[in-house]
Amino acid sequence: MLRSKGLTVVDVYQGWCGPCKPVVSLFQKMRMEVGLDLLHFALAKADCLDVLEKYRGRCEPTFLFYAIKDEALAEEGECFSRVKDDGEDEDVVSSGKTCTLAIIKPDAVMHGNAEEIVMKIQETGFDILTNEERTLAEAEMRLFYQHRAGEDAFEQLLHHMCSGPSHLLILTRTEEAEDVVTAWRNLMGPCDPDVARREQPDSLRAQYGTAMPFNAVHGSQDAAAARRELLLLFPSFTFSDQGTEAAPEKSPKQILAS
The missing domain is CATH 3.40.30 (Glutaredoxin)
Structure with a gap:
């Protein structure tokens, strides 16, 4: 670094x-x-x-x-x-694979669903580079969701995301047939849990979400968003020059507490 x-x-x-x-x-x-x-x-x-x-x-x-x-x-x-x-x-935390961010939100953690969601993520073919439980600060969430600042439900979303512990995961894929960002979004399902239950009943949001904004999980919109979000929440995470592919570990080890 x-x-x-x-x-x-x-x-x-x-x-x-x-x-x-x-x-x-x-x-x-x-x-x-x-x-x-x-x-x-x-x-x-x-x-x-x-x-x-x-x-x-x-x-x-x-x-x-x-x-x-x-x-x-x-x-x-x-x-x-x-x-x-x-x-x-x-x-x-580094890898030669393409990565994305996953967040198990406070509502899912509060209902005791975090471990079950992690198991389903792994069973679906994802590798978890890190799984960190953390209560997110309002300041970092305002930056994280700044593209949604004009929405009516923005303040409610911030309050929810800072209301208790979340699980922050860095995901990669063992199978590269589908890129990790798309694969994770498909596993999450539609943003609204009610829509997810109608259109994709096996998705995580259909199974663990209740109603907006309590939809259990977050995923990056695309590769550019994944890079921005990972750098914001994991400052010591190292990327290569292309996309969200994490750079291989350097020697000697370069680690700073984050």
Whole structure:
């Protein structure tokens, strides 16, 4: 990540204090305005990274800036590695396959359907690169759904998406007969659960959705939307130059807590 072209901003924080959530939201907004490929933002926990030892014990915010004008100038240099409690390096989320975003929404999680939905996703031929439970913040959801800001139900949608934990999944396909974005949208079914029950009764929204906006799952509209949404919700996720194909893992491992 530190070798990415453009500007990388690292927010260094400590476990007892935690990152400043308003700053995270601000940088996400700036990334959308400047360009996802030119501005990168990550969080690094000083408590766990020996290279950040000199920043421990401070109360003031600390930001590190890395600028790469030309990728050819990037050197191996010194990089950060997030370490688990057991001392093993944690692999960066990456793959050589095309990816898309899936969200199991708060209504489905609240009704206890998340695990069953995950099983059906896997049974349908999807590979799950990551499955993270997270309560989404209003600021990031406003960016996420900014293309729907003019709709009457926009505020209701935001409230629902931030009302409780969601499951955020990065999906790939073992079988490439159908691209992963289209395959996931077909499995979800029509957006309105009532329509889904009439037209595609085996779809996830038909089985687990109730009424708009409580339709159980979200999927990216197309490849471009998948790239934007993944970069917004998974800042450390690495892409290749084409589409939503994640870049292969680099060596040495380059991991920043996100």
